[in-house]
Amino acid sequence: MTNISDISDITILGGVDKDCNPESIDEVHIRSGEIVGIVGPTGSGKSTLISDIEQLARRDTPSKRKILINGEEPDHGLRMDTKKKRIAQLSQNMRFLADMTVIDFLRMHAKSRGKNSDTPERTIETANRLTGEPISADSQLTILSGGQSRALMVADIAIISDSPVVLIDEIENAGIKKKAALNLLSGKGKIVLVVTHDPVLALTTERRIVTKNGGIAEIIETTEDERQICARLSKMDEYLMELREAIRCGRSLGCVKPCAGMDQPLRL
Ligand SMILES: Nc1ncnc2c1ncn2[C@@H]1O[C@H](COP(=O)(O)OP(=O)(O)OP(=O)(O)O)[C@@H](O)[C@H]1O
Ligand SMILES: [Mg+2]
Secondary structure: OOOHHHOOEEEEEOOEOOOOOEOOOOEEEEEOOOEEEEEOOOOOOHHHHHHHHHOOOEOOOOOOOEEEEOOEOOOHHHHHOHHHHOEEEEOOOOOOOOOOEHHHHHHHHHHHOOOOOOHHHHHHHHHHOOOOOOOOOOOEHHHOOHHHHHHHHHHHHHHHHOOOEEEEEOHHHHOOOHHHHHHHHOOOOOEEEEEOOOHHHHHHOOEEEEEEOOEEEEEEEOOHHHHHHHHHHHHHHHHHHHHHHHHHOOOOHHHOOOOOOOOOOOOO
16 A cells, blocks of 8 residues: 655646646646645636645546556545545645644644654744744634634644645735745655745745646746746845834834845835
8 A cells, every 4th residue: 555654756637627628737746855836816726736636536526636646546545544644734714623722732633643742842832933923832722813823733734744745725825924834844855735826935836837717727847037036036025024024013114124135125
């Protein structure tokens, strides 16, 4: 039986778009260590594509795609056993529903994964580096804000689940430090798919799948020029984040230093 921990590649075998026409790209291989973007207009099927991977679809979803692991069709046991499957998905609107404290949840999860006893505390510290409002160990999971919940999920996926396949849906809308979160989630040898409308995240990937009308329309390799644009955009983005943070914390914008290449702070 395929053991997903030894995963070296995922293959997406094309299905059909919303009009039941065959997808333009009929086979996509993603190797371990790759970060692949998924871009496309709203409603074009980005979330559906990562759900197909999470479910290890075998022509049994609306898109009729099939997912292979290491070139093979995963067997029924692997599809159904969430402990063996080890595909982590950070969805667009995920919230914690469990009625327990943050630390109790993390202890339970860490124990079930055989992790060291300091792992839950490390997970909270890591989550708190991604969000402006610190999470306290004794808080109930259900009272966490949207940003705190997502930060905790990112840290939990990175440190406790440590899954070889990570699927991320629009992390830029989570109200957390998106680039730091992506770095944390894309450890060595992992396969990472990131759905995004954000140019910095999209250009950080090596290639991006473009969805249209429910189907995979194109795959674009990131060019050297795009990488350079990404480096500059990233600096502007950091500047924007600092401005946002200053406004959030009730500070005046005069104290925020402009980013390189922008020699004047923004003024009215
Ligand atoms: N290949 C397909 N065949 C049939 N229905 C599809 C297909 N792909 C997507 N859909 C349907 O289209 C709708 C929109 O898809 P989806 O939510 O994946 O879009 P999205 O790109 O993630 O949009 P958003 O940017 O708003 O998050 C869903 O109801 C989904 O079930
Ligand atoms: Mg979506």
